[in-house]
Amino acid sequence: MVVGAHRPDEAPDILARFGEQVLRRPDALALDGGPVRLTYGGLDRVTRELADRFAAAGVRPGHRVGFLFGSGLTLAAAAVAALRARAAFLPLDRRQPPGQLAEVVERAEAQLVVCDHSTEALVPAGCHKLVLSLPGERPQAPAAPDPSAMPAPEPEDLAYVFHTSGSTGRPKGVAVGYRELSSFSTAFADKVGLRCDDVVLQAAALGFDVVIEEIFPALATGATVAFAPTDDPLAPEELSELMERRGVTSVELATAYWHEWVRHLVAQGRRPPRALRRVLVGSDRLDRELVGQWLSWGVPLLHVYGTTESVVTNTVHTVDEEAVTAPDRPVPVGTALAHCAVHILDEEQRPVAAGDTGEIAISGSLARGYLGAPELTRDRFVEISPGEGAGPLRVYLTGDRGRLRPDGALEFLGREDAQIKIHGYRLELGHVETVLERVGWVERAVVVKTTRGETAQLVGFVKTTGTPPAAPPDGELTPEQTAELRAHCRNELPAHAVPARFLRVGTFPLTVNGKVDRVGLATTAETAGPRTPPAAAVAQDPVCAAVLHTWQEVLGTTDLDAGRGFIAQGGSSLAAMRVITRLRARFGVPVPLSVFLRSGSAHEVARYIGDRLPSPSPSGARS
Known part of the structure; x- marks a missing residue:
């Protein structure tokens, strides 16, 4: 048809x-x-x-x-x-x-x-x-052009x-x-x-x-x-x-x-x-x-x-x-x-x-x-x-x-391959994987889209050179390795294509057809790491604590640093919009998206809110 x-x-x-x-x-x-x-x-x-x-x-x-x-x-x-x-x-x-x-x-x-x-x-x-x-x-109105002179x-x-x-x-x-x-x-x-x-x-x-x-x-x-x-x-x-x-x-x-x-x-x-x-x-x-x-x-x-x-x-x-x-x-x-x-x-x-x-x-x-x-x-x-x-x-x-459909309307049912849509952009996952594999100590990389907290994220799984086959599938990379991968991706990929997290695997799980089990990896990504909010990490600043807690809710992780930017820690502009809505509901202060996009830390966001609170109470909420 x-x-x-x-x-x-x-x-x-x-x-x-x-x-x-x-x-x-x-x-x-x-x-x-x-x-x-x-x-x-x-x-x-x-x-x-x-x-x-x-x-x-x-x-x-x-x-x-x-x-x-x-x-x-x-x-x-x-x-x-x-x-x-x-x-x-x-x-x-x-x-x-x-x-x-x-x-x-x-x-x-x-x-x-x-x-x-x-x-x-x-x-x-x-x-x-x-x-x-x-x-x-x-100020003056331009003369009407001669249509015969219009380039064609x-x-x-x-x-x-x-x-x-x-x-x-x-x-x-x-x-x-x-x-x-x-x-x-x-x-x-x-x-x-x-x-x-x-x-x-x-x-x-x-x-x-x-x-x-x-x-x-x-x-x-x-x-x-x-x-x-x-x-x-x-x-x-x-x-x-x-x-x-x-x-x-x-x-x-x-x-x-x-x-x-x-x-x-x-x-x-x-x-x-x-x-x-x-x-x-x-x-x-x-x-x-x-x-x-x-x-x-x-x-x-x-x-x-x-x-x-x-x-x-x-x-x-x-x-x-x-x-x-x-x-x-x-x-x-x-x-x-x-x-x-x-x-x-x-x-x-x-x-x-x-x-x-x-x-x-x-x-x-x-x-x-x-x-x-x-x-x-x-x-x-x-x-x-x-x-x-x-x-x-x-x-x-x-x-x-x-x-x-019989009435001629098309129904879109998804992709046949590893192309996805993330934050409104179409993206070939193979593109990101190839970029990761250009890092010398990465033997192979597989990238999956997953939802953690309330936000769609990319997670990069890498097998490092020399990784023993018996290594645990959910091992963590060193902070230095993670920083190197993130810096490499930022120099080669647009922001929406940079994975929010990286995990190490010893061997990649396979389906019965012998292909990498991307569904299984996505499940691993969704469950890996702590998900419960920690004790107040910045109790001395209740507004900052509230900002950081909101970030944790939206991104579904406690592994966040109040001194680093939201985007740099796996956030996106769409996730930032959810944070903005919740912070406004709590404090009554609209935070511009640009504050997040310019790598504003939780401390900076809290300072922006605090400067605009008419009379902050001890709890950090408006009085």
Whole structure:
């Protein structure tokens, strides 16, 4: 069975759609970055100027240009400019470790890295760089452009390259063409009903392909893109305040983040922002109780599915009461957008009947493949026979399992391999394992995702060189070994991919099929170590004791140091949000997420709270 009907001949030119907005609505607001705002006319002028600067810096059609910014607004303008210069843009996440950042730039063969003053120092050594200072809107209205003079990229031009986690320990560069970007942008805008009076929040990290979805469909529709002040995660209260202030009508959030936001709204007795028209959440397990609460507020919740290789988003489902009343059925991820079609295949890559389970494959507007990796491209982008009388069809094999319901809605049922989703990011566990095995004294590594306390975590199991076979399976590493592994990972992996804990094994447990028993290792990780709260470790400071105790509850461990940062001890931004909610309930003081992200210790968090308590009582609570 197949759902969707890709129509390649109807794929519009995304810059032409943008140009229509410039001609019809030059004074309408296009990009809202707070201090810096650009109308469609202003954005047209700025992107023409930037395209000329790129050309002057040596950028030619077919070149790849790295973007390393602290502002999403600059990314949006620079991306349009790169397309106008017929170059492909390469978004770079400033939070990537230096080693990985340099590797991504080198493997993509970027001819230029464009940065701003806040990120200039992060540009890898030896790279040709261009430092931008994006101007704000000029007071005079720009003259309407001559449409005949608008640059027009060729449909076959490469538009962008996004890097994703790879099982070999090296990021995979997914190359997407201009035709496919155009086709997706229009299909997405039509599917979710974007309008020219929408305000779309751009809050995803700049190395995450959701930024494509946040920017280009909006510009093609004449909507406004509102940018978060930072690409660091926002605490739930910060998100609500930003959305109210900017009048946001549309936002996509990682499912786990959406869960924390809804819990925060309920705890505060608040509702979603008034202007909000829709919230999109990624294909992940939805908390049905929170879904029920959300539906009572009357704001549409869209469950979406897609991959970087199949151009961001492929299916959309408007969540309804069935998500609450039918707990035995997965919440669908919906029907296909117009730029693609969905297939369910058996082990021989043949379509299965409706209701049967198999691998999800996508056809239609797909990535060209993996940059510089022809064998991997051939493995994942294959030709199938979709049915009797039909010719070969190129599809992307997602590695996800699913089934199509009789009404055509897709149900996502999980992964077939060791890829997982952690804190909203897809991650190949093999990527982390390979990085760990580069440490000289690590013979083999296996990484599992587990839940300890209330937080999803990665745990790395390592067999050290020379470990005797009879060594206990749950042995601890020395503090020096743990510190070395953590430092090595931080230099090679993004923060969400660094294991929270490391455990030593003598031999890896195996399943009856002879494979590593990851389920057994996850159980070991969940039960290893003490889990009961210790006696007050910082009794001399009751506020600090309360902070540390809250960390222990959320992370499910007592092995925490009040003098070290929350993130450095296995926390995440999502876990920090839970801590923030509990500390506010206890002390009445909202702690910014940035306090945790800048490696604030329990002592620092306690000091922040204490400085804002009107009259601290001996117990540490508000009087």
